[in-house]
Amino acid sequence: MQHWHILGAGAIGGLFATLLQDAGTPCTLLLRDNDPDLVAGNACITLRRGEQLHRHRFAVSACSDRSPVAHLLVCTKACDIVPAIAAVGHRLVPGATVLLLANGLGYQDQVRGRWPQLDCFAGSTTEGAFREARRSICHAGHGSTLVGQPGRAAAPDWFTTWRELPISCEWSADIDTVLWRKLAINCAINPVTALHHCPNGALAERPDLAALVRELCTEIRAVAIAAGQEQAVRDLHPQVMTVIRATASNRSSMLQDVLAGRATEIDYLTGYLLAQAQRFGLEAPWNATLLAAVKALTAGPAPS
Ligand code: KPL
Numbered sequence: 001m002q003h004w005h006i007l008g009a010g011a012i013g014g015l016f017a018t019l020l021q022d023a024g025t026p027c028t029l030l031l032r033d034n035d036p037d038l039v040a041g042n043a044c045i046t047l048r049r050g051e052q053l054h055r056h057r058f059a060v061s062a063c064s065d066r067s068p069v070a071h072l073l074v075c076t077k078a079c080d081i082v083p084a085i086a087a088v089g090h091r092l093v094p095g096a097t098v099l100l101l102a103n104g105l106g107y108q109d110q111v112r113g114r115w116p117q118l119d120c121f122a123g124s125t126t127e128g129a130f131r132e133a134r135r136s137i138c139h140a141g142h143g144s145t146l147v148g149q150p151g152r153a154a155a156p157d158w159f160t161t162w163r164e165l166p167i168s169c170e171w172s173a174d175i176d177t178v179l180w181r182k183l184a185i186n187c188a189i190n191p192v193t194a195l196h197h198c199p200n201g202a203l204a205e206r207p208d209l210a211a212l213v214r215e216l217c218t219e220i221r222a223v224a225i226a227a228g229q230e231q232a233v234r235d236l237h238p239q240v241m242t243v244i245r246a247t248a249s250n251r252s253s254m255l256q257d258v259l260a261g262r263a264t265e266i267d268y269l270t271g272y273l274l275a276q277a278q279r280f281g282l283e284a285p286w287n288a289t290l291l292a293a294v295k296a297l298t299a300g301p302a303p304s
Helices: 011-022 076-092 107-114 159-163 175-196 207-226 238-244 253-259 270-279 285-298
Strands: 004-007 027-031 042-049 052-062 071-076 092-101 117-126 128-133 135-140 143-148 166-172
Touching: 004 011, 004 076, 011 027, 011 042, 011 052, 011 071, 011 092, 011 128, 011 135, 071 076, 076 092, 076 107, 092 107, 092 143, 107 117, 117 175, 143 175, 159 166, 175 207, 175 238, 175 253, 175 270, 175 285, 207 238, 207 270, 207 285, 253 285, 270 285
Parallel strands: 004 027, 004 071, 027 052, 042 135, 071 092, 092 117, 143 166
Antiparallel strands: 042 052, 117 143, 128 135
C-alpha cells in the first residue's frame, strides 16, 4: 500500500492530497514544526468545486518527526524544494519515491545530486487550483498532469494509482520536453506580468508588452534549441499567445508572489534559461533585463 507524504499543501499539493485520499491512498501532510495544526494532530482541507464543498481530514506530521517516508510528493515553490526536502531528509527511506511537481528547472538536478539514493520523478500540471483561505482550495478548472523520469519510458508500478485519479494524469516518456515547454511559457509570461503588475491578458492587449513577449520568445527558442530542446519550443510564440488568452484574467504565480512580498521562482525560470544561454555562448538580453528587474523588485531595502 502506498502512503504519500505531502510537502507543500498549498493549492496543488492540497488538491492532489484530496484526490489521492478519495482514491483510497493514505496521505499525511508534512508540516513545519510551528504549524498550529500539529497541536490538533490533523488538518482539514476544504475543496470547492463550483457550489460544492468537500471536506477532507488528513493526518499530519512535523517535518522533524522520525517516522519513515517512502512516497513523497513535493509541491512547494521551486525555490523552497531543496530546503523542504532537507527538512525531511532524515525520514526518507533508501530508494524512496520523490515526485517534484512545481514550475521551473534546475532543482531536479540539485535534488538528484544531493540525494542520489532517492528515486526522483518530475511532473508538470495545469490543473486550475487556487487557495481561497489557509486550508481552502478552489478547484476551478481541469488541466492535465504529466509525470516522468528522464530516460525512463515505462511508468513505475506506483503510477497506476495516479493514472486512475479522476483527472487527466499521464506518464510521459519525455518529461524533459514537457518541463522545458512549461519553462519556456513561464519565462515568456511570468516576469512580464510581475514587473507590470498586470493580468496575463494584458500581454496580448498592450502592444508594448506583446512586442516584448515576442522578443522573449525569440531568445527562449534560441537557447532551448542550443540545449537540444527544439521539440519543446516548436511554435513557442503561438503557444504562449494561446496560454495568455486562455488565462487572460489570471494573475501569474510570479505576480502573486510579488504582490504578497514572497520570494519568486525567477531563479528557476529565467535564471535557469540564462545559465543555459551562457553554457552555449548565447546572449539573451531581454531575458537578462527581466531577471535583473524582477530580482530588484523582490530584493529587500538597500542597507543604509
Ligand atoms: O503557469 C502559469 C503561472 O502563472 O505560473 C501561467 C501559465 C503563466 C498561468 O498563469
